[in-house]
Amino acid sequence: MSARTVATKPFEGQKPGTSGLRKRVSVFEQENYTExxxxxxxxxxxxxxxxxxxxxxxxxxxxSKPAVQKIIRLAAGNGVSKLIIGQNGILSTPASSHLIRLRKATGGILLTASHNPGGPNADFGIKYNVENGGPAPESVTxxxxxxxxxxxxxxxxxGDDIDLSTIGERSFGELAIEIVDSVADYVEYLSQIFDFNxxxxxxxxxFTVRFDALHGVTGPYARALFVERFGLSESAVQNCVPSEDxxxxxxxxxxxxxxxxxEAVEKEGISFGAASDGDGDRNMILGKGAFVNPSDSVAIIADWAERAIPYFKGGIHGLARSMPTSGAIDRVxxxxxxxxxxxxxxWKFFGNLMDAGRLSICGEESFGTGSDHIREKDGLWAVVAWLSILATANKEKPGTSVADxxxxxxAKYGRNFFSRYDYEEVSSEGAKAxxxxxxxxxxxSEFIGSKHGPFTVKEAGNFSYTDPIDGSVSKNQGLYxxxxxxxxxxxRLSGTGSSGATIRLYVEKYTQDASEYDADVQVGLxxxxxxxxxxxxxxxxxxxSAPTVIT
Incomplete structure (x- = not known):
C-alpha cells in the first residue's frame, strides 16, 4: 500500500471560521472538495x-462515514502515525477534546456542523482541534x-474501507488505527469532576429528569449517565438514538x-429538563415554570461551583464570557x-486563558457553557453541574426547584434581562448593508449622547479584543x-450557518427591582x-418582520 498523488485545483470559499468549515452536504460531496x-x-x-x-x-x-474513510486514506498518504477514531465515527465535541488531551494526541479532526440541521440536503462541517483539545487558533486556520x-x-x-463498528486496533498500510468506545472515557472523566453518589x-x-438529545451525538452519553450511572428509568431520556438527519x-x-x-416539562410537571445539540457542546436548562437563560446559567454555576462541584473545591482561577453574553457572571x-x-x-479565545491558569468557568449566550476540564464548551458537563447544584441546594433546603x-x-445579584433575536438565512447583501x-x-461621534426613546447613548463602537496571554488583537467582533x-x-453577523447570513441581535437590561425578577423577558425588554x-x-x-428564533 503506497501513497499516490492526485492532481486537484483550489475551491473558492474554503475559509474555516471559529468552528471550522461548514457547507451544504452537496458542496462537500463534490469531487476532491473534502480531500x-x-x-x-x-x-x-x-x-x-x-x-x-x-x-x-x-x-x-x-x-460522516464517507468523510472518515477519506481522512484515513489521506492520513496514510501524509505519513500520519496513528488515528484514534470513535466507534462508528461518533465522538461528541467535548469527548473529542478530552480524548485529545487524555491520549496526548497531536490534534483532532472533528466532523460536525454543531447545531445546524443534518441530512443529504442539509449541512456538514469539518474543523481541526489542536493539541490542547481546543479549536485551532487563527494562526492555524x-x-x-x-x-x-x-x-x-x-x-x-x-485500500478497502476500514470497519468503524468494531472496537480494537487495526492498520491501513503503515497507518495504525484504533477504534475506541465513544462514551466510556468521557463519562469516567465526569465521574472524577462531580460527586456521582x-x-x-x-x-x-x-426529583424527575428529562433529557432530550434531539437525535444528536449525546444520546448514548446521556443514557450512560442518567440511566446507567444515576439509576433513572428510560423515561428520563428522549430522542437519544443518533440520526444522520x-x-x-x-x-x-x-x-x-x-x-x-x-411542553413535556410543563405538561408532565417534570422537575428538571435539559437538552443538548447535534455535537454535544451546547445545553439548555429548564424546570417547571422556569427557563434558565444561558447567561444566567453560567453565572449560577460559577456562584455555586466551589461548594457543589468537587473539581472546584481548590478554588476558582477566573471567570469569562463572550462579549454578547450578559454581565451576570461579572457580578458573581x-x-x-x-x-x-x-x-x-x-471558544478558542477561552483556551489561552485556561492554558495560562487564569480561567476556570466560562460561557457564551449561545447555550455554550464549560470549564477548564477540557478546551471546548460541554453540554453534558453543564447539565451535570446543574444537577450537582440542585442536589447541594436540596441538602441545604429540601424541595428547592430550578425556579427557586x-x-x-x-435576590443576591439582581437580574440581567437578556434576549437574543436570530434572523437566519437572510440575504447576505441585505445583512451586510x-x-x-x-x-x-x-x-x-454624534451618536454618543443621542437619545432614543428613554435611552441615552453612553458608549458605542465595534468590539476589539487584545489577548492578555499572547497579545494578539481581534477586531470587528460585534457592534455594541x-x-x-x-x-x-x-x-453581529454569525459565521455558523452554511448559506445566506444570520444576523444576531442581543439586548440586555439590568434591574435590582425585586418586583421585576419574575417578569417575562420579552415584556421587560x-x-x-x-x-x-x-x-x-x-x-x-x-x-x-420577525426573527427566526428568540431566546
Missing amino acids: NFVQCILNAIPGGAKGSTLVVGGDGRYY NAIFESTKTISEYSVVD LIRDFLATG FGGGHPDPNLTYARSLV AKARGYEVFEVPTG VLQAHY MIDQVSTLFTS AVFEDGSRIVF KTLIDVALQLSDLEKYTGR
Missing part, C-alpha cells in the same frame, strides 16, 4: 502531519485557508427547536473576588451600544428591542 480541505488541514498542522497522532470523530450526521487557495495535489493511500442519591428522592429536526437546544421537551466575579474576562465569540435557584440568584449602516452610526442606565444592544430595530432598520434591509 482538498483535509489535505490543507494536514498541511497546516504545527510540526507537520508526518508522525502525528490524530483523534477523529463527529456527531454522526449524514456524510489562516494557514489552512492559505493552503486551500494554492493546493494543486493531495496524497492518499488506496450525591447526584444519584438526590435523584432517588423523586437528527430525526428530521433541528438539533439546536432552545425554546423553539426543543419545543417537545419544553466581583462579589467573589474572581478575575473576569470579556472575549470575542468563539434562579430567584435566589436574582444593514451591518454597514449600524457600523457607521455606532462609530460616529451601551446606554446610560446600563442597558446594552449588540449586533420590549422598549429596548424596539429601539434596536429602529436604529438598525433591520426590516428594511432584510425584509424580515
Whole structure:
C-alpha cells in the first residue's frame, strides 16, 4: 500500500471560521472538495502531519462515514502515525477534546456542523482541534485557508474501507488505527469532576429528569449517565438514538427547536429538563415554570461551583464570557473576588486563558457553557453541574426547584434581562448593508449622547479584543451600544450557518427591582428591542418582520 498523488485545483470559499468549515452536504460531496480541505488541514498542522497522532470523530450526521474513510486514506498518504477514531465515527465535541488531551494526541479532526440541521440536503462541517483539545487558533486556520487557495495535489493511500463498528486496533498500510468506545472515557472523566453518589442519591428522592438529545451525538452519553450511572428509568431520556438527519429536526437546544421537551416539562410537571445539540457542546436548562437563560446559567454555576462541584473545591482561577453574553457572571466575579474576562465569540479565545491558569468557568449566550476540564464548551458537563447544584441546594433546603435557584440568584445579584433575536438565512447583501449602516452610526461621534426613546447613548463602537496571554488583537467582533442606565444592544453577523447570513441581535437590561425578577423577558425588554430595530432598520434591509428564533 503506497501513497499516490492526485492532481486537484483550489475551491473558492474554503475559509474555516471559529468552528471550522461548514457547507451544504452537496458542496462537500463534490469531487476532491473534502480531500482538498483535509489535505490543507494536514498541511497546516504545527510540526507537520508526518508522525502525528490524530483523534477523529463527529456527531454522526449524514456524510460522516464517507468523510472518515477519506481522512484515513489521506492520513496514510501524509505519513500520519496513528488515528484514534470513535466507534462508528461518533465522538461528541467535548469527548473529542478530552480524548485529545487524555491520549496526548497531536490534534483532532472533528466532523460536525454543531447545531445546524443534518441530512443529504442539509449541512456538514469539518474543523481541526489542536493539541490542547481546543479549536485551532487563527494562526492555524489562516494557514489552512492559505493552503486551500494554492493546493494543486493531495496524497492518499488506496485500500478497502476500514470497519468503524468494531472496537480494537487495526492498520491501513503503515497507518495504525484504533477504534475506541465513544462514551466510556468521557463519562469516567465526569465521574472524577462531580460527586456521582450525591447526584444519584438526590435523584432517588423523586426529583424527575428529562433529557432530550434531539437525535444528536449525546444520546448514548446521556443514557450512560442518567440511566446507567444515576439509576433513572428510560423515561428520563428522549430522542437519544443518533440520526444522520437528527430525526428530521433541528438539533439546536432552545425554546423553539426543543419545543417537545419544553411542553413535556410543563405538561408532565417534570422537575428538571435539559437538552443538548447535534455535537454535544451546547445545553439548555429548564424546570417547571422556569427557563434558565444561558447567561444566567453560567453565572449560577460559577456562584455555586466551589461548594457543589468537587473539581472546584481548590478554588476558582477566573471567570469569562463572550462579549454578547450578559454581565451576570461579572457580578458573581466581583462579589467573589474572581478575575473576569470579556472575549470575542468563539471558544478558542477561552483556551489561552485556561492554558495560562487564569480561567476556570466560562460561557457564551449561545447555550455554550464549560470549564477548564477540557478546551471546548460541554453540554453534558453543564447539565451535570446543574444537577450537582440542585442536589447541594436540596441538602441545604429540601424541595428547592430550578425556579427557586434562579430567584435566589436574582435576590443576591439582581437580574440581567437578556434576549437574543436570530434572523437566519437572510440575504447576505441585505445583512451586510444593514451591518454597514449600524457600523457607521455606532462609530460616529454624534451618536454618543443621542437619545432614543428613554435611552441615552453612553458608549458605542465595534468590539476589539487584545489577548492578555499572547497579545494578539481581534477586531470587528460585534457592534455594541451601551446606554446610560446600563442597558446594552449588540449586533453581529454569525459565521455558523452554511448559506445566506444570520444576523444576531442581543439586548440586555439590568434591574435590582425585586418586583421585576419574575417578569417575562420579552415584556421587560420590549422598549429596548424596539429601539434596536429602529436604529438598525433591520426590516428594511432584510425584509424580515420577525426573527427566526428568540431566546
